[in-house]
Amino acid sequence: MDARFNNPGELLEAMPHVIGYHPRDELFIVLVQDATMKVMMPCELPLNHVCEHVWERVHHLINEVDADSFFLLGYGSHEHVSAAVDAFMPRLASRLHMVAAFRVERGHYYMYGGGPGCDHDTHGVPLPVGSPAAVHTAVTDGVAFPDKEAAFAYLQPVTGTERHRSDFATLLTIMQMTADYFTDAAGAEPETDVSAAPIVDDARACLAAAVETYRDADAHLDEQRLAKVALSVLIPILQDETMALIGADAAADQRDGGSRLDAHRRLWFDAMRHAHTRIAATPAALFACAAMAGSDGARAANAVLEYAMACDPNSSLAEALAINVFNAMTSREHVTLLTSATVDEIRAAAGQPDFVWLRPLIAAITHIVAMFDPDDVLAAQRLTPSVLRLRELLP
Known part of the structure; x- marks a missing residue:
């Protein structure tokens, strides 16, 4: 300030x-x-x-x-x-x-x-x-905002019919992700040669397409595609890549007065509100990241990150952003930090996709699947054998 x-x-x-x-x-x-x-x-x-x-x-x-x-x-x-x-x-x-x-x-x-x-x-x-x-x-x-309650109300997840649709969209997305890959990979040891490349590449493509969709100021993703966005970004390297993209667009906006950053803010705001509570912290933190890169960093600092930590007190991404807020980092300083490495440099440093990268995603999937009532007729009709087998992996 x-x-x-x-x-x-x-x-x-x-x-x-x-x-x-x-x-x-x-x-x-x-x-x-x-x-x-x-x-x-x-x-x-x-x-x-x-x-x-x-x-x-x-x-x-x-x-x-x-x-x-x-x-x-x-x-x-x-x-x-x-x-x-x-x-x-x-x-x-x-x-x-x-x-x-x-x-x-x-x-x-x-x-x-x-x-x-x-x-x-x-x-x-x-x-x-x-x-x-x-x-x-x-x-x-x-x-x-008029008060703290109004700030949190602005961030609250969707409710009622929208909540029901979003939760089942999450389940359907998990079905698709597990059908071809996770059923076998979830039981593997990280020392084996299980390749994480297919799921990482698919998640990366999903995130890129989502940002492009939100370049149109009137466009929004449906519940199932938002669910896939929220699940995809649980892969740690894709969090780093997403923040680098946010920084690159924010830096470009600072140079020419553009509005590229708006796509990221709108995307992660929607993803945060529609995400299953178990996975809402990461979209919320990325919304905070995008907000901090623009003009509404205070809202991110005092409401979004607090909401993210309430969803997941162990969110390392939210904690890292909170440190930047605590240090009163300006938007320009924040953007400078985000652009310290390009997406290509992040990928080169990470090397080939490893099964270990998928552990946060698999942990979230098993937790979400366990929350659905198997006696619920509608849920039972939508649960494929692959999801049920994944559920058996729970301790």
Whole structure:
């Protein structure tokens, strides 16, 4: 964020556009290095029992980003924000220089000072609505959602009939993928000469075709093709290749003002919302990756990645992107990182496809198949013998 602020009120009014939504009952610990905001860690209020857990993360990040100062932004009641400020301010001040601590509530802000739990002005100072700095931030970083719930509602998976169609589309796609390949390969040891090339090549072609489809601003994939996209990108090397393609299109857009990146954002947004919960984390992380490469990185940082980690707390891709967010990486820095290697260079470094590459995909498939009720008549009619045999591989 490169806007200049003339007073604390302008900074506080702009913050929701940086965060991605208007916070309620949250404290943001902001670590600063050389007057540059490097890390912004949210924690929900009241703190209750999570204080030590949050402090462990903050302590780790202080060392990671080599921060030299900090400030605190609290949104909510005096009681809850003051308790959190009292919990964190002394610990942070023992390590870093304190810039300020603020509380925002009902369109006013308050500065802490004069001892624990003490607001500087009991009446507060009105936020300067419509300040030039806030308007600049809204334009460059994206318009904020009204609250955190609205941000998550925007990202929530499809429901009702759409959910039913998408889940069966996933099952049908698994049938196709297992019929010719996985039934035999799933039981093989990685030391054997099972070739992963056919499935990797097919998945790669699926992803390339999907991006080309979304070049048309009005085009969308149906549920079954979205399911195949979500399954295909579970292959780790295809995640790397996808991010390189996102970076290449974003870099081209930066050079000539194009809109190539929109295809990636629209594709991964659709794939994320239609994906089976077991495999939604990777499409969500790739949507975040594409968003971070454009103008709405704040939304990705504070909503999409949190959603991805909720789907799969062990998602290494979401975790890696979260580190970039924690380090306040700008869109240009993010694109530079994504374009550090081309797709051809990634493929050359990886070598020939190996069966081990397919393990995340096979693990997801066996998990999804196990979730379908075998007594469900409709499901039983659609389950081919190959899927049923794959199900038997479950421990």
